[in-house]
Amino acid sequence: MAFNVYKMRLKPGSADDDATPFKFCKEKEIVGVGHEIYMDRTYENVENVEEAHWEYEAEHYDPDNRSRFRQDGELDSDLRYILKEIEEGDYIWVNKENTFGLCKVTGDWEVLPNLPEEERDKYMKNDIQNFRYVDWAIIPYFAVPGFVRRQFSGRFGTIARIRKPINDTTRALIERLFEQDDYHRQDEFLWTEIQTYVEETPADELINLLGPTATEDLVLLYLQEQGWKLVGSSLSNTQAKIECEMYRGDELSYVQVKSGNASVNPSNFENYDGTVFLFVGDDLNLESYEHIHQIDPDDVMAYLHKNIEEAPHDVLSGVQDVVEYE
Known part of the structure; x- marks a missing residue:
């Protein structure tokens, strides 16, 4: 089974000024992005979702806002990862300043219109409309590996796959960090x-x-x-x-x-x-x-x-x- 690790910024562009997407996603055990689609439909497969995004884009296109599609017609990276590329068992690092979350993907894609209507308001407030269910673990800053901190020091958009240095050593480290219950500072180094x-x-x-x-x-x-x-x-x-x-x-x-x-x-x-x-x-x-x-x-x-x-x-x-x- 492939071992994929991603980095993600939980800052949807249309979230309300007083919204807290990081906190909201942790409470709901999800990670997600914005991009509204038709709310009066239900979506049974990812092809339905992608088609709806195309229709919505054509009907509501705003040249001042970033398109949800690339010039070659493919979904833009944030939607593509959430809806199509991220798989169950993958890990996603998220952060808010010095707070880091390590999320393990537990399920397939989901979209807001598939939720009961009475649950949608908070998702809309935080602009979380295309998302994945995950298990969350908050990793104390001192325990976050340096190579992970470095990933968030530059620009990368909303979501990107971490390719280096993902190897057997860092895979074992990420898995153990996610499973760890207590994180104690070491008074003495080994x-x-x-x-x-x-x-x-x-x-x-x-x-x-x-x-x-x-x-x-x-x-x-x-x-x-x-x-x-x-x-x-x-x-x-x-x-x-x-x-x-x-x-x-x-x-x-x-x-x-x-x-x-x-x-x-x-x-x-x-x-x-x-x-x-x-x-x-x-x-x-x-x-x-x-x-x-x-x-x-x-x-x-x-x-x-x-x-x-x-x-x-x-x-x-x-x-x-x-x-x-x-």
């Missing part, structure tokens, strides 16, 4: 187990497990071991191109750290007066830039292995999550 895991696990897989803050902390600590001193005031730099500035003697350097699938264009740094350190998942072609260097993840992980007890807690927690749930 030093030996963490060190062994860091030593035996490929660097790219480790980096994928960490959140953006943990990755940045680790890279900056690695550079400090190389003799570079952090300029604290530069951490609040408004230039989105760099994380911070660092000095080593009379040398100046600039650092940019990207995690996950985020990319960096080296040409953005060609006029920087100093050394530029880039940490990014993709291999960069830097032959024409003598002052720009890509940090090797293997070097950063080697640093972590040698200095495991000095690593920030968010780094250790990200690794221990996996160690505990393997």
Whole structure:
């Protein structure tokens, strides 16, 4: 059976100003999206629903609002996932600020017109009209894996499938998190187990497990071991191109750290007066830039292995999550 994991924002566009879609969905044990269809019909199969969306779109099309269909005629991603692609047994991560829910899909698609009329008002208020039944688990923030937090740090629309790093290790972690009843902070880290895991696990897989803050902390600590001193005031730099500035003697350097699938264009740094350190998942072609260097993840992980007890807690927690749930 396929193991699919999704991320979703519970913020339907037509919800009332005082609506609480996240809370409502948790209470009803559902996840869903908007897009009204004809309320005077019942829908027996997904083909009926898709046809009704087509009819409603043609009759009520508003160029100022996003179409529910793509240019190729397929349902837009939020409807397509809810109605057709998400399957029973799949997992869906949702969040509201620092509150994270992990939902396991328990049933097929459903639409609001199929519900009794007296139940519809609250669904309409929260603009939940196409939905799936799920079992909810609220995961405390400290227990949410870094790679999951990172998924919500960028733009992705309403729903998207998480493809990296979904593997046997993260699958076991997600399943155990969902089944866990109590989440206790660890007063002491599992030093030996963490060190062994860091030593035996490929660097790219480790980096994928960490959140953006943990990755940045680790890279900056690695550079400090190389003799570079952090300029604290530069951490609040408004230039989105760099994380911070660092000095080593009379040398100046600039650092940019990207995690996950985020990319960096080296040409953005060609006029920087100093050394530029880039940490990014993709291999960069830097032959024409003598002052720009890509940090090797293997070097950063080697640093972590040698200095495991000095690593920030968010780094250790990200690794221990996996160690505990393997």
